[in-house]
Amino acid sequence: MTVTFRPYRSFFRKALVFFRYPRKWHHFVRYLATKLLVGNGVARIPQKGRIRTSTFSEYLAVYGLLPGRSEQNLMRKRLAHAHNVFDVGANVGVWTVLMSKFNPSARVHSFEPNSATFNLLEVNVKENRCANVTLINAAASDREGTILFQVPPNASIFGRIVPTEQPIDDDARFLNAQASEVLGLRLADYCRRAGIAMIDFMKMDIEGHELAALRGLEPFLSERRVRSMYVETIETNHTRAGSSLSAFVQFVNDCGYELWTINEQGEPNSLVHLNGMKAHNHLCLPTGCD
Numbered sequence: 001m002t003v004t005f006r007p008y009r010s011f012f013r014k015a016l017v018f019f020r021y022p023r024k025w026h027h028f029v030r031y032l033a034t035k036l037l038v039g040n041g042v043a044r045i046p047q048k049g050r051i052r053t054s055t056f057s058e059y060l061a062v063y064g065l066l067p068g069r070s071e072q073n074l075m076r077k078r079l080a081h082a083h084n085v086f087d088v089g090a091n092v093g094v095w096t097v098l099m100s101k102f103n104p105s106a107r108v109h110s111f112e113p114n115s116a117t118f119n120l121l122e123v124n125v126k127e128n129r130c131a132n133v134t135l136i137n138a139a140a141s142d143r144e145g146t147i148l149f150q151v152p153p154n155a156s157i158f159g160r161i162v163p164t165e166q167p168i169d170d171d172a173r174f175l176n177a178q179a180s181e182v183l184g185l186r187l188a189d190y191c192r193r194a195g196i197a198m199i200d201f202m203k204m205d206i207e208g209h210e211l212a213a214l215r216g217l218e219p220f221l222s223e224r225r226v227r228s229m230y231v232e233t234i235e236t237n238h239t240r241a242g243s244s245l246s247a248f249v250q251f252v253n254d255c256g257y258e259l260w261t262i263n264e265q266g267e268p269n270s271l272v273h274l275n276g277m278k279a280h281n282h283l284c285l286p287t288g289c290d
Contacts, residue, residue, distance in 0.1 A: 024060070031059045040120075046072060047101040051092055051124050054116070054156075058092065061157040065094045065205075071230070072098070073266030074283065075201075078228050079103040082200035086110075086187070088140045088213060089206040091117055091157060093124040099203075100130035106200070107132055109190075113139035113149050113182040117156045136190070138183040140206065140213035147184040150177040160207035163242035186216030198225050205232040205281075208241030211248040214255075221255035229284040233259070233277055249274045257284045 031041035040052035043062040053059040067075065079085060079102045087096045087110045096110040110125070110133055112118045118137045125133045139149060139161055148162035153176055162179060191199070199220065204210055210231055220226050235245040252259065259282040263269040268283060
């Protein structure tokens with residue numbers, strides 16, 4: 001008789017994670033309890049927010065996506081008098097919900113292409129009573145039409161546009177990723193159709209596709225019609241997407257924007273250049289506006 005342990009591999013992998021990171025037991029117990037009670041793992045976020053998740057990995061990812069104190073202060077300041085704010089790469093809605101609560105008078109435009117994740121985003125926006133949110137089930141890019149989107153198993157946080165250039169998958173993250181067709185759009189075209197003349201604040205986290213998305217917003221950027229952006233700047237993500245961080249920084253600079261770190265109060269702290277970029281996210285402001 002042949003004995004196989006394949007069905008137990010997932011269990012042993014999870015057990016090893018809990019052994020190495022015992023603090024995750026607390027999260028797992030809460031995830032399991034809320035899943036049994038309401039059908040989803042429910043994570044708590046600031047402003048009395050609640051975020052539903054479909055898997056434990058997604059539940060943990062909420063706390064990874066959760067803005068730190070400096071980022072929450074950044075949102076408060078940038079949204080204080082805002083009219084239109086964008087959450088590009090909204091996932092299950094952590095930033096969307098917080099943006100909505102920080103300024104209920106602003107219109108929050110929330111973009112998420114993955115249909116399964118978008119369904120949870122809709123639920124979270126509704127259950128947190130975010131009446132000022134417009135949801136868009138599409139991917140921001142430099143072209144409109146149908147494009148391929150891939151999601152690694154149990155890791156919607158890493159979902160991305162399938163690269164058109166030669167990608168690098170050095171950690172085999174996308175080895176068994178599922179691909180599906182999603183709607184792609186240019187943000188400048190979206191603004192034109194929605195009658196938006198100025199974007200007051202935009203958060204963007206789209207796994208290395210940031211350069212393409214900003215190219216789709218170039219008419220606004222070249223005319224300084226985006227007051228501030230908070231963009232993920234992880235070099236390996238750009239490399240995996242077949243692009244480069246240097247090309248992203250060059251484009252941002254050519255459009256007349258500079259990249260900054262932020263301090264604990266959420267204010268611009270230090271102007272940074274390519275060789276000095278250490279943080280995973282940076283504030284982008286029009287040159288000379290700090």
